Amino acid sequence: MGSLAPYQRKHKVTVVGSGNWGTAIAKIVAENAASNPGIFEEKVEMWVFEEKVEISKTSRHYDPSLPLCQGPQNLTEVINQTHENVKYLPGINLPTNLHANPSLVDAVQDSTILVFNLPHQFIIKTCEQIKGKILPYARGISCIKGVDVNEEGISLFSETIGKILGIYCGALSGANIASEVAQEKWSESSIAYDPPHMDSKAPSPNRSPSSSTENLVQFEHKDVSGQFSRVKLQALPSDYPPVDHAVLKSLFHRPYFHIRVVNDVAGVSLGGALKNVVALAAGWVDGMGWGDNAKAAIMRVGLLEMVKFGEQFFSATINTRTFTEESAGVADLITSCSGGRNFRCAKLSIERKQPIEKVEETELNGQKLQGTLTAVEVNSFLKNQGLEEEFPLLTAVYRVLQGTMSVEDIPSYIER
Amino acid sequence: MGSLAPYQRKHKVTVVGSGNWGTAIAKIVAENAASNPGIFEEKVEMWVFEEKVEISKTSRHYDPSLPLCQGPQNLTEVINQTHENVKYLPGINLPTNLHANPSLVDAVQDSTILVFNLPHQFIIKTCEQIKGKILPYARGISCIKGVDVNEEGISLFSETIGKILGIYCGALSGANIASEVAQEKWSESSIAYDPPHMDSKAPSPNRSPSSSTENLVQFEHKDVSGQFSRVKLQALPSDYPPVDHAVLKSLFHRPYFHIRVVNDVAGVSLGGALKNVVALAAGWVDGMGWGDNAKAAIMRVGLLEMVKFGEQFFSATINTRTFTEESAGVADLITSCSGGRNFRCAKLSIERKQPIEKVEETELNGQKLQGTLTAVEVNSFLKNQGLEEEFPLLTAVYRVLQGTMSVEDIPSYIER
Numbered sequence: 001m002g003s004l005a006p007y008q009r010k011h012k013v014t015v016v017g018s019g020n021w022g023t024a025i026a027k028i029v030a031e032n033a034a035s036n037p038g039i040f041e042e043k044v045e046m047w048v049f050e051e052k053v054e055i056s057k058t059s060r061h062y063d064p065s066l067p068l069c070q071g072p073q074n075l076t077e078v079i080n081q082t083h084e085n086v087k088y089l090p091g092i093n094l095p096t097n098l099h100a101n102p103s104l105v106d107a108v109q110d111s112t113i114l115v116f117n118l119p120h121q122f123i124i125k126t127c128e129q130i131k132g133k134i135l136p137y138a139r140g141i142s143c144i145k146g147v148d149v150n151e152e153g154i155s156l157f158s159e160t161i162g163k164i165l166g167i168y169c170g171a172l173s174g175a176n177i178a179s180e181v182a183q184e185k186w187s188e189s190s191i192a193y194d195p196p197h198m199d200s201k202a203p204s205p206n207r208s209p210s211s212s213t214e215n216l217v218q219f220e221h222k223d224v225s226g227q228f229s230r231v232k233l234q235a236l237p238s239d240y241p242p243v244d245h246a247v248l249k250s251l252f253h254r255p256y257f258h259i260r261v262v263n264d265v266a267g268v269s270l271g272g273a274l275k276n277v278v279a280l281a282a283g284w285v286d287g288m289g290w291g292d293n294a295k296a297a298i299m300r301v302g303l304l305e306m307v308k309f310g311e312q313f314f315s316a317t318i319n320t321r322t323f324t325e326e327s328a329g330v331a332d333l334i335t336s337c338s339g340g341r342n343f344r345c346a347k348l349s350i351e352r353k354q355p356i357e358k359v360e361e362t363e364l365n366g367q368k369l370q371g372t373l374t375a376v377e378v379n380s381f382l383k384n385q386g387l388e389e390e391f392p393l394l395t396a397v398y399r400v401l402q403g404t405m406s407v408e409d410i411p412s413y414i415e416r
Numbered sequence: 417m418g419s420l421a422p423y424q425r426k427h428k429v430t431v432v433g434s435g436n437w438g439t440a441i442a443k444i445v446a447e448n449a450a451s452n453p454g455i456f457e458e459k460v461e462m463w464v465f466e467e468k469v470e471i472s473k474t475s476r477h478y479d480p481s482l483p484l485c486q487g488p489q490n491l492t493e494v495i496n497q498t499h500e501n502v503k504y505l506p507g508i509n510l511p512t513n514l515h516a517n518p519s520l521v522d523a524v525q526d527s528t529i530l531v532f533n534l535p536h537q538f539i540i541k542t543c544e545q546i547k548g549k550i551l552p553y554a555r556g557i558s559c560i561k562g563v564d565v566n567e568e569g570i571s572l573f574s575e576t577i578g579k580i581l582g583i584y585c586g587a588l589s590g591a592n593i594a595s596e597v598a599q600e601k602w603s604e605s606s607i608a609y610d611p612p613h614m615d616s617k618a619p620s621p622n623r624s625p626s627s628s629t630e631n632l633v634q635f636e637h638k639d640v641s642g643q644f645s646r647v648k649l650q651a652l653p654s655d656y657p658p659v660d661h662a663v664l665k666s667l668f669h670r671p672y673f674h675i676r677v678v679n680d681v682a683g684v685s686l687g688g689a690l691k692n693v694v695a696l697a698a699g700w701v702d703g704m705g706w707g708d709n710a711k712a713a714i715m716r717v718g719l720l721e722m723v724k725f726g727e728q729f730f731s732a733t734i735n736t737r738t739f740t741e742e743s744a745g746v747a748d749l750i751t752s753c754s755g756g757r758n759f760r761c762a763k764l765s766i767e768r769k770q771p772i773e774k775v776e777e778t779e780l781n782g783q784k785l786q787g788t789l790t791a792v793e794v795n796s797f798l799k800n801q802g803l804e805e806e807f808p809l810l811t812a813v814y815r816v817l818q819g820t821m822s823v824e825d826i827p828s829y830i831e832r
Contacts, residue, residue: 296750304741
């Protein structure tokens, strides 16, 4: 995998985002860029939303004689000098070939592979800032958990990114607590990537060239909900190694971070969204002191409803075995119901007899729970379809959040 | 469900075994017998291996003026007077219609439903003691976790029981830590029951009557590994309610113990066996401090190998969705990898740097770990088939137990 000699050009990789998960992924990508010099440019860019930080006196980098330690500094400069994201991933050594860049446009320029890893409320704005300023044949990987669900329908963040930027974008998701991955504790993850067959030059039955530009090809693209739309994607020039499953594995797989690459973008993305709703119920049940049997029962029913949700609303493209076989499915569910923040806050809300919003305020330092938001969005969608009763656990979580059902009622409500 | 009026006779139910899980199940069965008087006789028998116990001075039953509290007493007498199994399930009130019986033969006499719940090393001896002394048309349910695996093949304990006694026997298994079930904390469980279609009087394509006795019918029975054998089963007299999924649900389902009845005896039984092997690996990984991601990865791979084991060796009868959908599959795996004894002892063996046999000795009070035994049996079978490499996690657990592989080697060995 170390060399794909026939190609004259190498992929430049940029990570868009630098929170704890963003930085952990940037570390992996930079490590792999360095160890696969035949495929990737060594220097990896990481876009950092610039802010001022101070190196604390207890930090291993503190040395009052250094200019860096004399008052507030730009986060990017601190990262590039100390090779540590002191604000969002303190204590972790970053590879020296990872470059923190405060300019979004500069960071993505000339990159053929864009890795998106930022809170989902910033996705659209960020993409609009770089629209038209990236290589037209770039490819994306979204590490953003969750899906965009509302009354009208469901879309995947990878599709949102792809549509705005006019590129193909896959997804990465798995049982990955960021701090553990950053510490190089062994874990697994899933990448889903299934672009139209253009880069590989394989014939595609849907191919209907409509542009005189040699590399601009129009496809009948079937999105995850089965709808066809015409999209124009530009083929990667043939002097680059094709962005395929093998190249993505070279970019993300580490001895401590085992990757399986699959085609099911919908399954990988849905798993990451719905497991947060299940984790709330698991947290409540654990907070009630109902024990391990009850928690396992909630997770079993949650897994069933995840599979059913996929079958019912993404039947055109989903492989429901993703939920039961891949890290982005059952393993991520297990991790999230063990120590994830949705689980923890839900559990605390029972133990402290506080609304979960109150726990969120005191425990999360201004960050928001993904599960409560997803529960409301999913319910709005299910209600609109008249299908609340078909998904009793997802519905019960919403109702408990609304105060119209109590946790004690969940077992009998979800019984089938 | 409370009444099946047309039937003149009722089922007498006996629970064979009275450890903590046996007593917890006997409690459920007696509660349901009392609340379904149209189907079951109220009095439920529980066979208790007789031993002498003393009521401790701190017990709620201690009263020095009672004969019961003056020196060692028979356990059955203590249970029948205090309605508590003070030895194996202390602190739990048992229904007054549950009768502890020190005579195995007396306890099973005239019973139409026999529930087997005792350590698996006692099954054969116990069945041989009652052979020919039970109703020839009785039906059994085995609550014994595990399967009987050896070099030659695999058999289910329910089949072993059925063969010795000449009756049909199903299985009950699920995410059920006995103490939590006894405390009426909500949980779920699976019952698998799929007898030849005789009791229901439905026509059976395999039916080939060969006896002049009206009720004795010979079947071509296909066992779980797909082999046909001729078995004689006696039909239940028609004045009893048929022993079907609905009746079994009436006998085992409680508001705090939710039952799903399925046909897949092999899947339900295999799940209960193989999850103990996976739990050992989960315990080691947790003991290493590798965190929740790693533990979830082990469980994901374990679930995959459980499904594959079922597909490969029980293809004739298994429904692999049992592993991913039922309590006896993924939920039992989750519970066992959370706080089960195999998990706990494996974790302690790493933390204390002790062989697991040593931990077993000091922690389990003379009881034996099921997982270590199953790992050896399964490996002997896989090795004999030349298939060790096809099941890397099951093989890795065996090798770590043998000292020929270290826990650190597991991630790279199981990577696919």
